[in-house]
Amino acid sequence: MDNRFITTLENNIVYCALLDNRDQLIEIHPEQISQHSIIGNIYIGKVSNVVKGINATFVNIGLDKDVFLQIEEGQYFIYTNDKSSTDSPKIGDELLIQITKDFYMSKAATATSMISLTGRYSVLTYKKSFIGISSKVKKIQERYRLKNIYNNVLNDEYGFIIRTNAVDISEDDLLKECDMLIATFNRIREVGKFRKSYQCVYKEPQNYIRLIRDLYKNNVDVYVFDDEGLYNCAKDYFNDDFYNNISDRFELRTDTNNLYTLLGFNAKIEKALQDKVWLNSGANLFIQPTEALIVIDVNTSKSVGKKNFEDTVYAINIEAAKEIARQMRLRNLSGIIIIDFIDMQVEAHNKQLLDTLEAIFLEDRIKTTLVDMTPLGLVEVTRKKADKNIYDKFKDLRKN
Known part of the structure; x- marks a missing residue:
């Protein structure tokens, strides 16, 4: 596959990028070295307010603002005293909470009491005593094997969600990580x-460590660093056997300009922030995020077609589908996404277009669902929100 994961330090910002074999960006993640995200961190918090009307509490974790904790039926809590895990929090209670969303502008960070710990192969989930498995694990025999392995460590206190990375990993390696998560x-x-x-x-590890951990094992051939400190931290973190010797693919390059300059990251980032994306055929995409949803329009523009207009449109739409999937991942678009492809009259072409999109979406590590094509020919897609989109990330960086 020849994908490379690049970790480069530029002006106190760590840029993590996944590049394909043509050095095109697949993903880009910037983070200021002094401002780590608190998502995934677990705190001992004290309940400062209970708002019964919206079934929520606000919890003080020692930061400038309290965090928002939604209370739902069947929810469990881990108190620091002997209070029952099924009792709802009251003002003054101390409990463990895990941050699920960062503070953003005037909005409070959000948290959960249902703690989870993420490993490379699985996620330990508190009080969810069942075995889940990624829908991207398609082989029935492998799903059966994995569920049997994890059933051996299931109990009333926690369950596991099996990640795509677990496919073809030995039972010993999977259980080693389970033991680590349980401990x-x-x-x-x-x-x-x-x-x-x-x-x-x-505390969750730094962003670049999490990305190395979370990327599918078959998606990356080499991990390249240009900073010795970041390289050494990654080597230390991934030195255990159950990480399948991933650190053998780590490379440190300090003999040239930094990778940010060498690989032209500045130009790639500016291009990724533009509304218009040109395709090789001369057609283009127009990507417009709004408050409610994201609209992507496919235009023939400068495309020079064949004699058969239907075949020309079909070829453009297939090319556009592949680029749209890349742009959704690169820009980290989430929520409801409406795609307006060029109208096609042949039903088989519409079906092939949807099949192409569905197949490409399987390569995305974030859950992406193709809903349907409406009678008006608009394709409806949803993509899970897992982080800020590229626009917000770089807007925040340029403020500081």
């Missing part, structure tokens, strides 16, 4: 009993 979970619970409020008892 970490038990340690967090124990530490929570004697630590004071407002302390962070578990």
Whole structure:
């Protein structure tokens, strides 16, 4: 596949990028070295307010603003005293919460009491005592094998969601990671009993470490760094056997200009922020995010077609579908996405277009669902929100 994962340091910003074999960006993730995200961190918080009308509480974790904790039926809590895990929080209660969404402008960060710990092959989920498995694991025999392995470690306190990375990994390696996640979970619970409020008892690794951990194992051939400190941190984190010797594919390059300059990241980023995307055929896409949804329009523009107009349009739409899937991942577009392809009269062409989109969406590590094509010919897609989109990320960086 020849994909490369690049970690480069430029002006105190760590840029993580996944590049294909033509050095096109597949994903780009910037993060200021001094401002790490708190998503995934676990804190001992103290309930400061309970708002019964919206079934929510606000929890003080020692930062400038309290965080928002939604209360739902059947929810469990980990209190620092002997209070039952099924009792709803009251003002003054101390409990463990995990951040699910960062503070953004005037909005509070959000949190959950249903703690989860993410590994490379699975996610430990508190009080969800079942085994889930990624829908991207298609082979029935492999799904059966994986479920049997994880059923051996299932109990009333936690379950596991099996990730796509687990496919073809040995039982020993999968169970080693399970043991590590269970030990970490038990340690967090124990530490929570004697630590004071407002302390962070578990911190997610830096963004570039999380990305290396989360990318599918077959998507990357080499991981290249241009900063020795970042390289050494990654080597230390991934030095365990159950990471399948991933660190053997780490490379450190400090003998040239930094990779940000060498690979032309500045131009690639500016291009990724533009509304218009040109295709090789001369057609183009127009990508317009709005408050409610994202609209992507396909235009023939300068495209020079064949004699048969239907065949020309079909070829443009197939080319556009592949580029749209790349742009959705690159820009980290999420929510409702409406795609206006060029109208086609042949029903088989419409079906092939949808099949092409569905197949490409399987390559995206974020859940992307092709809903349908409407009677007006608009293709409806949803993509799970997992982080800020590219526009917000670079807007925040340029403020600072």
